[in-house]
Amino acid sequence: MSDISPADPVGEAFEAQRDRLRAVAYRMLGSHADAEDVVQEAWLRLARHDAATIHNLAGWLTTVVGRISLDVLRSRQTRPEASYDDRLPELVVAADDGPAPEDDVALADSVGLALLVVLDSLGPGERLAFVLHDLFGVPFDEIGQILGRSADAAKMLASRARRKVQAAERPTSAGREQREVVQAFLAAARRGDFEGLLRVLDPEVKLTVDTPNGVVVILGATKVAEGASARVAAGAAARGRAVLVNGLPGFVSWREDGTPLSVMAFTVVDGRIVAIATVIAPARLASMNLPDPE
The missing domain is CATH 3.10.450.50 (Nuclear Transport Factor 2; Chain: A,)
Incomplete structure (x- = not known):
């Protein structure tokens, strides 16, 4: 669990985002335990970062959770x-x-x-692009930055994932x-x-x-x-x-x-x-x- 002081404004701001970040990580990873670990790691990274340089905390945290989750998905593919x-x-x-x-x-x-x-x-890139864009409304340019690819490439990954999901949704x-x-x-x-x-x-x-x-x-x-x-x-x-x-x-x-x-x-x-x-x-x-x- 996180060591967040009630009087800490950064900690309070993080706690306000915790449920959303947990939801993002869970849909990325399909594991509650892994999602909790990802959110905790995001807090540790925020604690080490100069919060004054973060202009959009929600976006910054979503990006961090996305990158950590992507690393977890890729590591699963290697084992x-x-x-x-x-x-x-x-x-x-x-x-x-x-x-x-x-x-x-x-x-x-x-x-x-x-x-x-x-x-x-879905592949790691497909899953990240679909979850972040279609479920949480993250713009493709930000998703592309997480993936190290262009916004158009991120859009293509999301589109490919969407087709698979829609095929499964059809009764x-x-x-x-x-x-x-x-x-x-x-x-x-x-x-x-x-x-x-x-x-x-x-x-x-x-x-x-x-x-x-x-x-x-x-x-x-x-x-x-x-x-x-x-x-x-x-x-x-x-x-x-x-x-x-x-x-x-x-x-x-x-x-x-x-x-x-x-x-x-x-x-x-x-x-x-x-x-x-x-x-x-x-x-x-x-x-x-x-x-x-x-």
Whole structure:
């Protein structure tokens, strides 16, 4: 926690910005713990800075939080397998009996997970540009300065990110086409078809696995295809059933004794899987209201 004196005007000004800065950092990083660390680091940098030279404190702090968050995102890419304190959000699982007109209503109420996983699938520059501009109204010239690029380049990154987010927001995006992509993934995993997996995985796909020891993240189509995703999907394909997870096409698998093995949710954009959210933690699975095995 910060050591801010109530009588310190700079500290008071920072505290007035804390909630907003925390919101920026959380949307950048998807982790409450990391967001708190970023905000605390921003305070330490402000404390070392001559506040009299800062003409726009809110803008200065947003820039600092953006730069620190960008460093964290880039460091994650250099160590793609990492554990995070945050768990996946609450997952609502329902039996999937195939596309139906009422699906659109259910999906319209469940875009939260889709948005979360799509944000997590964006590149660091894309995520920063989209979050700062579209969610917090930061001008592109300031975003460009954080990225070390031009305002036009920042605008292009935000535009590319926006297309991915909008694709995930469309209620019809979890219709027949998404189901077919997920079925192709599961079939390729069952056959051990590496090339088939790569055809349906986005090159920057993100696999998030909720384990008993925390959340593990794996980035990139090659590692996802080679690793846990293929093995879990192969097991699920033998004794599982298609479901909807917060409106996204998903899959539940069970062990032979009937205890749940995993729940998977897939986000598909433009015909490729951009993110997979998986729960294998037994306690978390036991707390979920799952349909019966077929």
